[in-house]
Amino acid sequence: MISEVDILNCFQHLVDAKNDELVCIGSGDDAAVLKLKDNYLVHSLDVSKIGTHFPEHCQPDLIAYRSVAVALSDLAAMGVYPSFLTIGLTSNEKNIQWYKKFTNGLEKIINEFNINLVGGDVTFGETNICVNVFGFTNKNVLSRCDAKVGDLIYITGSLGKARKGLKDWKNKIDSSFVENYFRPKAQIKKGIYISNYANACIDISDGLTKDLGSIVEKSKVGAYIDFNKIPITTDFHDLSYGDDYELCFTAPKKYQDKFNSNEYFLIGEITKGNSLEILKDDKLITLNTEGWDSFNL
Amino acid sequence: MISEVDILNCFQHLVDAKNDELVCIGSGDDAAVLKLKDNYLVHSLDVSKIGTHFPEHCQPDLIAYRSVAVALSDLAAMGVYPSFLTIGLTSNEKNIQWYKKFTNGLEKIINEFNINLVGGDVTFGETNICVNVFGFTNKNVLSRCDAKVGDLIYITGSLGKARKGLKDWKNKIDSSFVENYFRPKAQIKKGIYISNYANACIDISDGLTKDLGSIVEKSKVGAYIDFNKIPITTDFHDLSYGDDYELCFTAPKKYQDKFNSNEYFLIGEITKGNSLEILKDDKLITLNTEGWDSFNL
Numbered sequence: 001m002i003s004e005v006d007i008l009n010c011f012q013h014l015v016d017a018k019n020d021e022l023v024c025i026g027s028g029d030d031a032a033v034l035k036l037k038d039n040y041l042v043h044s045l046d047v048s049k050i051g052t053h054f055p056e057h058c059q060p061d062l063i064a065y066r067s068v069a070v071a072l073s074d075l076a077a078m079g080v081y082p083s084f085l086t087i088g089l090t091s092n093e094k095n096i097q098w099y100k101k102f103t104n105g106l107e108k109i110i111n112e113f114n115i116n117l118v119g120g121d122v123t124f125g126e127t128n129i130c131v132n133v134f135g136f137t138n139k140n141v142l143s144r145c146d147a148k149v150g151d152l153i154y155i156t157g158s159l160g161k162a163r164k165g166l167k168d169w170k171n172k173i174d175s176s177f178v179e180n181y182f183r184p185k186a187q188i189k190k191g192i193y194i195s196n197y198a199n200a201c202i203d204i205s206d207g208l209t210k211d212l213g214s215i216v217e218k219s220k221v222g223a224y225i226d227f228n229k230i231p232i233t234t235d236f237h238d239l240s241y242g243d244d245y246e247l248c249f250t251a252p253k254k255y256q257d258k259f260n261s262n263e264y265f266l267i268g269e270i271t272k273g274n275s276l277e278i279l280k281d282d283k284l285i286t287l288n289t290e291g292w293d294s295f296n297l
Numbered sequence: 298m299i300s301e302v303d304i305l306n307c308f309q310h311l312v313d314a315k316n317d318e319l320v321c322i323g324s325g326d327d328a329a330v331l332k333l334k335d336n337y338l339v340h341s342l343d344v345s346k347i348g349t350h351f352p353e354h355c356q357p358d359l360i361a362y363r364s365v366a367v368a369l370s371d372l373a374a375m376g377v378y379p380s381f382l383t384i385g386l387t388s389n390e391k392n393i394q395w396y397k398k399f400t401n402g403l404e405k406i407i408n409e410f411n412i413n414l415v416g417g418d419v420t421f422g423e424t425n426i427c428v429n430v431f432g433f434t435n436k437n438v439l440s441r442c443d444a445k446v447g448d449l450i451y452i453t454g455s456l457g458k459a460r461k462g463l464k465d466w467k468n469k470i471d472s473s474f475v476e477n478y479f480r481p482k483a484q485i486k487k488g489i490y491i492s493n494y495a496n497a498c499i500d501i502s503d504g505l506t507k508d509l510g511s512i513v514e515k516s517k518v519g520a521y522i523d524f525n526k527i528p529i530t531t532d533f534h535d536l537s538y539g540d541d542y543e544l545c546f547t548a549p550k551k552y553q554d555k556f557n558s559n560e561y562f563l564i565g566e567i568t569k570g571n572s573l574e575i576l577k578d579d580k581l582i583t584l585n586t587e588g589w590d591s592f593n594l
Contacts, residue, residue, distance in 0.1 A: 005590075031432075052422065128425050
């Protein structure tokens with residue numbers, strides 16, 4: 001039987017590789033003491049659960065990577081660079097190799113974004129990963145509630161990649177989409193770039209219709225998007241399927257030249273009103289709150 | 298079937314009752330933006346799981362209270378006042394009343410300590426509560442690693458109360474100890490007072506032998522305690538049973554008059570060496586690392 005100490009030892013080298021300018025008291029005490037460079041702290045928490053956020057029997061390094069990427073995506077949507085994270089890991093696994101592989105996935109993503117693991121907790125039970133990410137504000141924090149009528153609506157990449165990836169993985173098809181599902185890219189750099197020009201931003205975790213719907217609701221505006229302009233992977237369902245972790249944002253027309261069309265896809269415009277309109281095959285589909293929450297043709 | 302939105306609505310009034318001086322962007326966006334009064338942030342994370350940290354079929358308000366109290370206890374042990382918290386809640390419950398009762402327990406403890414709920418996440422699955430607590434440092438942060446030879450060793454209350462409480466609850470005996478188990482008191486005020494004088498402190502979550510063992514190990518000292526001086530509830534086993542969330546601390550002898558004997562129990566002294574010695578019935582029991590980790594007569 002492995003102990004809590006055995007598991008914590010798997011993570012120790014990550015915690016030891018701490019940034020001394022940030023961490024005054026780190027792992028091994030009751031709490032971590034952090035010296036922040038800025039008085040404004042941005043924080044998000046995401047729980048990833050087996051069977052809901054990742055399938056049973058998937059590799060522990062992929063579970064770790066995806067759990068953290070999903071949490072970082074929330075900081076990307078605020079235009080914030082991540083600085084540190086903590087993890088509450090619950091797992092039923094009895095084999096120490098599982099934890100070592102989990103740590104490998106964790107190490108991959110924290111090195112990719114140069115962030116510090118400053119603490120955590122482990123316990124036995126149904127696999128469940130609670131990731132807390134922290135960052136500092138740049139001058140423009142992006143929220144969901146400041147979209148303005150006349151803003152153009154963009155997304156940072158094609159939709160439905162993760163949907164196809166999960167399907168391929170379940171069908172044992174080896175495609176690049178599988179990587180899109182298991183290792184979504186938190187769009188941190190684009191989020192920070194966007195924050196110079198955009199009025200509102202959200203990450204597409206629950207599907208474009210629902211997430212753009214959230215901007216519409218919080219900003220008290222309407223939105224019009226053209227299906228033909230939206231880069232999709234498979235079909236119309238890709239609009240309401242999440243897990244791609246691209247960003248959806250709105251920016252004034254005067255900044256249109258700031259967004260090159262290879263990286264930022266112009267899909268519509270913020271309008272007066274309170275509904276989300278989708279033009280498809282010369283038909284206009286109109287959704288409001290309940291519509292975009294449950295929308296799936 | 299209840300939805301995530303139904304559940305989040307149970308918590309909304311707590312998040313809305315936010316402190317505007319602290320919370321710039323709160324619930325409902327991708328992340329929370331917090332304006333801190335101090336550049337030093339203290340953070341701890343605790344995962345509480347059904348079957349491990351609280352029994353099956355226990356009341357949701359007690360689960361909420363206990364999960365937060367346990368996390369706050371880590372800040373108490375650092376001599377830090379809590380400011381805000383976030384919760385990652387996983388639950389299989391389908392009845393909205395469960396979440397309302399959970400919120401009641403949460404509200405009770407956040408009002409008791411005047412802390413702000415600034416965010417969280419909910420998901421369905423085996424009940425699991427990941428609590429993140431945050432506070433600001435006072436001038437003396439207490440760690441486990443600064444105990445000095447000659448320091449006196451104190452604890453803030455009697456041991457074994459929670460052990461007896463859980464036993465009584467299981468036997469359907471209505472005793473005050475049941476409250477001790479389900480609503481442990483995070484010793485925040487005592488922690489802050491202690492921080493003016495103490496060299497090292499830890500909360501007794503895993504049992505006095507293991508937790509004082511941690512001070513011994515981290516401070517590279519020894520410790521001697523007298524069983525007859527330790528306030529216990531039942532028997533010698535109370536020394537190795539946790540869950541009381543009292544504090545154990547060490548302070549120089551010159552401050553002995555600062556700790557009145559009704560509230561702070563003098564149980565021993567920090568010594569040279571690297572072991573924990575317990576005097577009981579004229580016999581000296583000597584424990585080292587492996588000993589205190591597994592100690593239970």
